[in-house]
Amino acid sequence: MPELTPTIGAFVSIEKGRLQNVMDALKAAGYTLVGPTLDEGAIVYDEIEGVADLPRGWTDRQEPASYRLQRREDDAYFGYVVGPHSWKKFLLPPRRTLMRVVKKEGAFVVVDEEEPAPRYAFIGVRGCEMQAIHIQDRVFLGGPYQDPGYRARRQQAFVLAVNCTEPGGTCFCASMGTGPEVGLGYDLALTELDDIFIVEIGSELGATMMRETDWRPAGAFELQQARDALAEARRNMGRQLDTTDLPNLLYKNLEHARWDQVADRCLSCGNCTMVCPTCFCQDVLDVSDLKGETFERVWVWDSCFSIDYSHVHGGNIRPHTRARYRQWLTHKFASWIDQFGVIGCVGCGRCITWCPVGIDVTEEIDAIRGEV
Amino acid sequence: MLNTMTTPTAPVPHPGPMLTFPARILEIKEEAYAIATYQIAFESEAVRKTYRFRPGQFNMLYLPGIGEVPISMSSDPAESEVIGHTIRYAGNVTRAISRLQTGDVIGVRGPYGSYWPMERLIGDDLCIVTGGIGLAPLRPVIYHVLRHREQYGRVYLLYGARTPKDMLYTDEYEAWKQQGIQILLTVDRADPSWRGNVGVVPMLFYQLRLDPKKTAVLTCGPEIMIHFVIYEALARRISKERIYVSMERNMKCGVGLCGHCQFGPAFVCKEGPVFAYAAIEPFFGVEEF
Secondary structure (H helix, E strand, O other): OOOOOOOOOOEEEEEHHHHHHHHHHHHHOOOEEEEEEEEOOEEEEEEOOOHHHOOOOEEEEEEOOEEEEEEOOOOOOOOOOOOOOOOHHHHOOOEEEEEEEEEEOOEEEEEEOOOOOOOEEEEEEOHHHHHHHHHHHHHHHOOOOOOHHHHHHHHHOEEEEEOOOOOOOOOOHHHHOOOOOOOOOOOEEEEEOOOEEEEEEOOHHHHHHOOOOOOEEOOHHHHHHHHHHHHHHHHOOOOOOOOOOHHHHHHOOOOOHHHHHHHHHOOOOOHHHHHOOOOOOEEEEEEEOOOOOEEEEEEEEOOOOOHHHHEEOOEEOOOOHHHHHHHHHHHHHHHHHHHHOOOOOOOOOHHHHOOOOOOOHHHHHHHHHOOO | OOOOOOOOOOOOOOOOOOOOEEEEEEEEEEEEOOEEEEEEEEOOHHHHHHOOOOOOOEEEEEEOOOEEEEEEEOOOOOOOOOEEEEEEOOOHHHHHHOOOOOOOEEEEEEEEOOOOOOOOOOOOEEEEEEEHHHHHHHHHHHHHHHHOHHHOOOEEEEEEEOOHHHOOOHHHHHHHHHOOEEEEEEEOOOOOOOOOEEOOHHHHHHHOOOOOOOEEEEEEOOHHHHHHHHHHHHHOOOOHHHEEEEOOOOOOOOOOOOOOOEEOOEEOOOOOOEEEHHHHOOOOOOOOO
16 A cells, blocks of 8 residues: 555545545545435445445436436446436535524514435546536536535535546537536546546645555556547437527527427426536425424526416416426526526536427527527 | 626525514505515614615515515615605515504515616716506616716606506605606596696607716616606617616515526526616517527
8 A cells, every 4th residue: 555645636546445444434424425325226426334335337328308227338437427416405405504593572483404414425426426516516616696505515515536437428518618528616526447546636635545555656558548538428429519609699599490399399307407417596485383383495406497486476477388498498508607607508418318308409509590 | 698797696694695683564555556765774783884875775665474575775875874765555474564564573684786887977967768567666766876977968758547546656756856856747547637648658758858978877667667768868879888777576585596587698686687788678578688
């Protein structure tokens, strides 16, 4: 075992089984491990104990409106892409209490009710997902008003990223510039080869977690193999998207006939917004106890496809599916740039896979561009 | 895209942007059918002393267990220890507010949003055009003008309501007129007492001779009214940059974190509700946008 911890930016290799040592180091440091695991016929993100919980030897076949698990011919640890969950489930829980109000002598007292943030170690964050986290950072931490709960969970999170060498059928991260290799922001990044992981050290904290692991500097041949695998992945994207001048394209086509056409297929179910790793819309619920003495305000995920999302007195701004789909798409690919300086899509393909009728954003945008 | 955005400031430091502060109702004044003005003051002296708002901004008013509602301030911004909100009883929260009495406590957080650019308008003629309860977020403008009368040129108030009984703040008009605000009123339906104009608000433009180089238009009201106010203002060669519009969308959080109030590139709660028309022109009037 080397005496030194690896330096930031170094590429080292470890035997695959040694990943457990890294996970043990994270647990010893007080992290709750969250990573991919099999549940109800899909690969989801949940709390895990170690490498044994990873969906080793499984892969996913994804197409519009279709997700199937399959056995792999090898026993790769990360031989699949992204499932219905994303890390926003942990950084921005679907339901959280934001304050509690207690009635007292004709008035009331406000109690700040942010729960203490768990320390998560995210295992297996892909390139698209790393960018999705950066995008939500801009939403919740980049403006004059910040979300304290998001900030607490985000600041404590450890990111163990994984480069994708086998993109899925609905992936288009190469078009969005978010993958297949992970961009900046991780603590450790893995590339899985046949019998080793190449680990890139992204932070001092990441280096510390390698201390108990038997590592050696990565060899030139191994690094070349990893580069080749990523180049191959870039060529094998299931989808692609021309991102040229998207804001003007969409803003100038707010009355395009395609919106009517897609509205005939769209069920307005909101699945795309639930699985999207960047969608951040939330609603506030008011909950009271039966005695009417204590009250809570609760943040819950909301969707621009829900009926009362745009409600103002006198009616809804967007009563028709056409307007709601247009809102979602133009927000994601145009107004997001005005709002947060970055495009709102990372090319993960979840909205295509999990749309019950298989609406494909890349196809819709191509149609508006006039290329179908 | 939106070149005239103003960055809002929140003078009250928030431990969390969604935390509300208890405030007591000091006075309730019936203004018209199902419309009343609530004068409130924060319970905490520290909050009361630091709170400031600008004309056109709004607060989120909260009733425990019922919900929150965005309401713009309708009182004098120079006197911010007691804050006025003119409320129309329309939805769940406002109907619950209608059952409150003087001395009751509600939650208040704010101020939020952009404001009428009173500094930028110094030296200009102001044409305030509004309908119904749209006068409420413009009353602070009038109070500001009255306090700084010498800073502004001619000031017109073009105001319309459904019937004479629906007009707001009628007991103040005389004082406003005496301080040089020219008031033109119209109603959709007259009653026997009414001797004035009957018709829609934008028609009042035809009674004025505006100087397009000096005039700024400030408008708030139903979107269809705003649409024709813009039409009349542009027809008089008033530039898009000098037509200011207060927009309404579903403002749920007030701080740009919930997404509900989006209007194209803008969060109406953050970059709005007051916009220069030039900034929203590509999106204004797009059906269901």
